[in-house]
Amino acid sequence: MAVTTATSRNTRDNTIVLVGHGMVGQRFLEALADRGVTERARVVVLCEEPRPAYDRVHLTSYFSEGASPEDLSMVEDGFMARHGIELHVGDPAVAVDRESCTVTARSGLTVGYDTLVLATGSYPFVPPVPGKDADGCFVYRTIEDLLAIEAYAQGVSSGAVVGGGLLGLEAAGALRGLGLDTHVVEFAPRLMPVQVDEGGGQALRRSVEGLGVTVHTGVGTQEIAVGDDGRVSGMALSDGSVLPTGMVVFSAGVRPRDDLARDCGLPVGERGGIVVDEQCRTQDPAVFAIGECALASDGRVYGLVAPGNEMAETAARTIAGDAGSFTGADLSTKLKLLGVDVASFGDAHGTTDGCLDVRYSDARSGIYRKLVVGSDGTLLGGILVGDVESYGVLRPLTGSVPPVAPEHLVLPAGAGAPVTLGPTALPDEAVICSCNNVTKGAIRGAVTDHDCTSVPDVKKCTKAGSSCGSCVKVLGQLVTAELEAGGVEVDKGLCPHFAQTRAELYEIVLALRISSYRELLDAHGREGARGTDGCEVCKPAVASILASLAATVGASVHVLDGEQAALQDTNDHFLANMQKNGSYSIVPRIPGGEITPERLIVIGEVARDFGLYTKITGGQRIDLFGARVEQLPLIWTRLVDAGFESGHAYGKALRTVKSCVGQTWCRYGVQDSVRMAIDLELRYRGLRSPHKLKSAVSGCARECAEAQSKDFGVIATANGWNLYVGGNGGATPRHADLLAQDLSDAELVRLIDRFLMFYIRTAEPLERTSVWLQRIAGGLDHVRDVVVHDSLGICDELEALMAAHVAGYRDEWADTINDPERLSRFVSFVNAPDTPDPTVRFVPERGQIKPEPILLALTETVTA
Amino acid sequence: MTATTDLSSPATALRGTVELRTADGWLAVCSAEELLPGRGVAALLPDGRQAALFLDRSGRLYAIGNVDPFTGAGVLSHGLLGTVQDRTYVASPLLKQRFDLADGRCLDDDTVAVASYPVRVEPARA
Known part of the structure; x- marks a missing residue:
C-alpha cells in the first residue's frame, strides 16, 4: 500500500473514518449507505485483516460444510465501489489524535476525520500460562487462525481446547472435523457456564461426549508442555494430571479491543470496553464505538452479533441526524x-x-x-x-x-x-419471528385481512419465517388456527376419493396390511367414492404406497402384476418414459455412473440397431429415445442379456446416485466415492417413493458430484461421510441441509434407510424431499430427532421396512421379458399386434432422429 | 389378505368378443379377457383411425378416439381411468386432460372432444 498523507478533504466536505471492518463494521457501512450518508460524506475504512468483513459466526462452517473464505464474505460484490467507500485492508489504525482529528494507520497513511467510528471488536483472551506461545498454540477468531489450525492439524493426532463456552465448543467441533482426538478443558464446573446452569451443562456434556469429544470440567490449565523441538506436547492441569496433546486452541473468552481509545484518552470501563452513551457516542462527540469493543450505556459489553448490529444502526442513525438509541439487548x-x-x-x-x-x-x-x-x-x-x-x-x-x-x-x-x-395461547403482541420482528397479531392479520391461506402466503405478506425459519412451525399452527376460526374448513384430503392424506393412507395400509387399492378405497374412501374407479391422483399414490410396502403387506413386488397394473401411471405401465409423440425412452441403470467399455458398446449397438436418439443425462446415464411400445421388450432383451437392468427413470423411485471419481483417481479425494455411490444405488434401486429420488456422492469437500442439490447427498470427509438431505435442482433449487457428520459406512447407510423410509411414510404425493422437509412440522430438527435420535421409537421399524425392500428387489424388466402375460401388453394395437403406431414418426436432425412435428386437429367431430 | 383374483371379477364375467361400431358396421377387436379393468387398449380401425377401448371397474365397456387432440399422439388408451360425479373418464398420459368415456367430451375444455364409438360384447360362439 502506498504511503500517502491524505489530510486534505476531497469534494465531499465531511469525512467519516471507520476503524475495523468486521461484521458490525460492515453493518454500519450498509446502514450509512441506506440513509444516503455515503453520497454526502467521504468514508474511509481501515481494516486489520487481509480480507473484507466475513461471517465470523459461521467460521466453523469452513470445516463442517467446506465453505471457502469467499463463501463467508459479508460484503456484496461492488458494494464499496458503488458507494465510493475507500477500504484499506491489511492496514490497521495504530493511533488516533483527537486534537488534530486524524487517524494514522500502520502503513503511515494518515486520514483526517470529522466523525470517527471505532469497531475494533475483541481479541481472544489467552490465560498467562507458561508455554502459551509455543508452536502449536492457537486462538480461534479469524479465518487466518482457522487456516493455521488446519495446516498444523495435519501433523498431529490430538488437540485440546481451553474453554468450554460457546466459542470453545465451536473450536472443538472444528478440531473434531479435522479428525483429531479432541478434548475440552473448562475451568468452570460445567460447559457453557454463561448460558446454561448445572443441569443444562450435564445434559450438554453427555451429548457432546457422545460425539467423541472428551470433556474435562472444573480443572484449569497450569502449563503447556513443550517438547525439545519447541512444539506443544501436552497440558498440565490443575488437578495434577497431564493431558498429552499435539495442539492447543485457546478459547477462554474475549476482551474488548479498546487500546486505541485508551491511548487517546477516551474513558474505558474497569474491565475494558469503550464507554458510550445511548447513541453509541464516546465522551468525545466526534468519536463513536460500536460492537464488542464498546461498553454500552447499560454497563455491559455485548459479545453477540445481534446487539452489535443494533449498535451499528444506532450510530449510523445518529450520524445521519435521525433519532436512535441502544439501551441494551x-x-x-x-x-x-x-x-x-x-x-x-x-x-x-x-x-x-x-x-x-x-x-x-x-x-x-x-x-x-x-x-x-x-x-x-x-x-x-x-x-x-x-x-x-x-x-x-x-x-x-x-x-x-x-x-x-x-x-x-x-x-x-x-x-x-x-x-x-399451543401458540394460540400467545398474546397478539408476542413476537413470533424475532429475525423480522413480526408479532402474532400481524400474522393473524395476514390471514384475516390479506386473504393469506397458507404459510408461504403469510411468509410473503409479513416476512415472518423468511430468515432463520425457526418459527415456521409456529407459523403453520397459527395460520391453521386462524383459518379454522374463520370458518374455513381446511380439507387436507388426498383427492375427491380419499379424505385422508397420503401419510394417513400409508399408516392404514401398513397397520391393516392392506394389499390392494380397491380394498383401501371400498373400506376407507370417502362416502360416495367407494366402488368407483378413483382417479389419476389417488391410484398412482396408493400404487406407490403398495409398492413401497409390497414385501411387508404381501402385495406383489412387480408393479405390473394383477390390479397394480391398472393403477400405475403410463410410464410405470410400460416401464419406460413416454415422450411427446407417444414414443418411449429407455434408461438402463448405470450405478454410480461407472460403466465398462463393453457395456458402453452394447448401448451403442442397441441404439444403432433400433435407430434410437441417444443423449447423456444429467444423472450420469444414457437415455435412448424414440422406441415404440412393441420395441421395448426387444430392446430390453438385448440390454438384460448384456447385464443391464431397469434404471427406473419412469418411476417415482430412486433414479441415480451420481459420483465423482473420488480417492481412487483424484488427488484431492479422501474416500472412495464411486464405490459408495454404487453401493447406495444398488441398495435403494427400485424403491418406490412419493416422488423421484436423486442422490450423489462426492469424494471430498470440493463437491464435484453436486451432492448438496440432491434428495440425499453424501460428501466424504477425512473421518467418513457427511449426509445432506432435502436438496433440489429444478425450478425451485434448494441447497441440502446437513443431517449428520463423520459417519462410518454402516452409520451412513442406516441413517439413509431411516430417512428415506420416514419420507416415504409421511410425504404427500409428488412432494420432493425439499418441499417435505420445509412442510413437515418441526422441519429438519424434527426429522433429525426422528431418524437420528429415534424420538418416535420407530427407527427399528423403518430399518426393517427398508431391509424387506432390499431383500425383495427384483429387476422389473428381467421379470417382464420372461413373462408372456406381461409381454402381451407391449403392442400398439390389440387387434393388429404387428402394426406400429402410424402417428409415431421421426425426421432427421444432427445425424439422429427427432419426433416429426404433429399438426393438431382439435376439431375432430364427435361421431356416434 | 384379499387376493387379487376377485378384483378382476368384472372382467372374467365378460366372455366373448369385444366389438366396436364404425361407419362400416361392427368390427371385432379383441377378446374380453384381454381387457384389464381400469386400463385401456388401442385398436386400429379400417380407415386408419385409432380407437381406445376401456373396461371400468363395474364391467362397463367404452370406446373413444385414441389420438389425444392436445398433442396429436395416439396415447389415450395408455391413460388412467377415474370417476368424477358418476362419470367415468380417462386422463391423457401426456398433459392430463380428462375425457368423458361415454361421449368423448373433454372435461377440462368444452370446445374439445374426441370421437366416441358404440361397443358391445358378442358371446363366444360354441
Whole structure:
C-alpha cells in the first residue's frame, strides 16, 4: 500500500473514518449507505485483516460444510465501489489524535476525520500460562487462525481446547472435523457456564461426549508442555494430571479491543470496553464505538452479533441526524453446537428476587429444560438443552403469565403433560419471528385481512419465517388456527376419493396390511367414492404406497402384476418414459455412473440397431429415445442379456446416485466415492417413493458430484461421510441441509434407510424431499430427532421396512421379458399386434432422429 | 389378505368378443379377457383411425378416439381411468386432460372432444 498523507478533504466536505471492518463494521457501512450518508460524506475504512468483513459466526462452517473464505464474505460484490467507500485492508489504525482529528494507520497513511467510528471488536483472551506461545498454540477468531489450525492439524493426532463456552465448543467441533482426538478443558464446573446452569451443562456434556469429544470440567490449565523441538506436547492441569496433546486452541473468552481509545484518552470501563452513551457516542462527540469493543450505556459489553448490529444502526442513525438509541439487548440465543441444540432466554440464571425454578431433566436422552418463574407466576426466562422445540413459544411468552402451569411447559409431550401449550395461547403482541420482528397479531392479520391461506402466503405478506425459519412451525399452527376460526374448513384430503392424506393412507395400509387399492378405497374412501374407479391422483399414490410396502403387506413386488397394473401411471405401465409423440425412452441403470467399455458398446449397438436418439443425462446415464411400445421388450432383451437392468427413470423411485471419481483417481479425494455411490444405488434401486429420488456422492469437500442439490447427498470427509438431505435442482433449487457428520459406512447407510423410509411414510404425493422437509412440522430438527435420535421409537421399524425392500428387489424388466402375460401388453394395437403406431414418426436432425412435428386437429367431430 | 383374483371379477364375467361400431358396421377387436379393468387398449380401425377401448371397474365397456387432440399422439388408451360425479373418464398420459368415456367430451375444455364409438360384447360362439 502506498504511503500517502491524505489530510486534505476531497469534494465531499465531511469525512467519516471507520476503524475495523468486521461484521458490525460492515453493518454500519450498509446502514450509512441506506440513509444516503455515503453520497454526502467521504468514508474511509481501515481494516486489520487481509480480507473484507466475513461471517465470523459461521467460521466453523469452513470445516463442517467446506465453505471457502469467499463463501463467508459479508460484503456484496461492488458494494464499496458503488458507494465510493475507500477500504484499506491489511492496514490497521495504530493511533488516533483527537486534537488534530486524524487517524494514522500502520502503513503511515494518515486520514483526517470529522466523525470517527471505532469497531475494533475483541481479541481472544489467552490465560498467562507458561508455554502459551509455543508452536502449536492457537486462538480461534479469524479465518487466518482457522487456516493455521488446519495446516498444523495435519501433523498431529490430538488437540485440546481451553474453554468450554460457546466459542470453545465451536473450536472443538472444528478440531473434531479435522479428525483429531479432541478434548475440552473448562475451568468452570460445567460447559457453557454463561448460558446454561448445572443441569443444562450435564445434559450438554453427555451429548457432546457422545460425539467423541472428551470433556474435562472444573480443572484449569497450569502449563503447556513443550517438547525439545519447541512444539506443544501436552497440558498440565490443575488437578495434577497431564493431558498429552499435539495442539492447543485457546478459547477462554474475549476482551474488548479498546487500546486505541485508551491511548487517546477516551474513558474505558474497569474491565475494558469503550464507554458510550445511548447513541453509541464516546465522551468525545466526534468519536463513536460500536460492537464488542464498546461498553454500552447499560454497563455491559455485548459479545453477540445481534446487539452489535443494533449498535451499528444506532450510530449510523445518529450520524445521519435521525433519532436512535441502544439501551441494551435481549441475550436470548438458540443455537446448535456440535449438533446439540441449546437455547437460553430472559433471566436464564434466575437472578430476579424471589424467583423460582421449574426443571425437567433426562440425562439419558440429553434433554434438560428449566423455566424461571416470578413469584406472581410471570415467566422470566429459561434454559433448554437437547430439545428446543418449545423455544418458539416460550420466548415470546417471557414477561407474561403463561396460561398453563409452568410444570406442564417443561414436561415432554405424552409424559403426563395434560396440556400442550399451543401458540394460540400467545398474546397478539408476542413476537413470533424475532429475525423480522413480526408479532402474532400481524400474522393473524395476514390471514384475516390479506386473504393469506397458507404459510408461504403469510411468509410473503409479513416476512415472518423468511430468515432463520425457526418459527415456521409456529407459523403453520397459527395460520391453521386462524383459518379454522374463520370458518374455513381446511380439507387436507388426498383427492375427491380419499379424505385422508397420503401419510394417513400409508399408516392404514401398513397397520391393516392392506394389499390392494380397491380394498383401501371400498373400506376407507370417502362416502360416495367407494366402488368407483378413483382417479389419476389417488391410484398412482396408493400404487406407490403398495409398492413401497409390497414385501411387508404381501402385495406383489412387480408393479405390473394383477390390479397394480391398472393403477400405475403410463410410464410405470410400460416401464419406460413416454415422450411427446407417444414414443418411449429407455434408461438402463448405470450405478454410480461407472460403466465398462463393453457395456458402453452394447448401448451403442442397441441404439444403432433400433435407430434410437441417444443423449447423456444429467444423472450420469444414457437415455435412448424414440422406441415404440412393441420395441421395448426387444430392446430390453438385448440390454438384460448384456447385464443391464431397469434404471427406473419412469418411476417415482430412486433414479441415480451420481459420483465423482473420488480417492481412487483424484488427488484431492479422501474416500472412495464411486464405490459408495454404487453401493447406495444398488441398495435403494427400485424403491418406490412419493416422488423421484436423486442422490450423489462426492469424494471430498470440493463437491464435484453436486451432492448438496440432491434428495440425499453424501460428501466424504477425512473421518467418513457427511449426509445432506432435502436438496433440489429444478425450478425451485434448494441447497441440502446437513443431517449428520463423520459417519462410518454402516452409520451412513442406516441413517439413509431411516430417512428415506420416514419420507416415504409421511410425504404427500409428488412432494420432493425439499418441499417435505420445509412442510413437515418441526422441519429438519424434527426429522433429525426422528431418524437420528429415534424420538418416535420407530427407527427399528423403518430399518426393517427398508431391509424387506432390499431383500425383495427384483429387476422389473428381467421379470417382464420372461413373462408372456406381461409381454402381451407391449403392442400398439390389440387387434393388429404387428402394426406400429402410424402417428409415431421421426425426421432427421444432427445425424439422429427427432419426433416429426404433429399438426393438431382439435376439431375432430364427435361421431356416434 | 384379499387376493387379487376377485378384483378382476368384472372382467372374467365378460366372455366373448369385444366389438366396436364404425361407419362400416361392427368390427371385432379383441377378446374380453384381454381387457384389464381400469386400463385401456388401442385398436386400429379400417380407415386408419385409432380407437381406445376401456373396461371400468363395474364391467362397463367404452370406446373413444385414441389420438389425444392436445398433442396429436395416439396415447389415450395408455391413460388412467377415474370417476368424477358418476362419470367415468380417462386422463391423457401426456398433459392430463380428462375425457368423458361415454361421449368423448373433454372435461377440462368444452370446445374439445374426441370421437366416441358404440361397443358391445358378442358371446363366444360354441
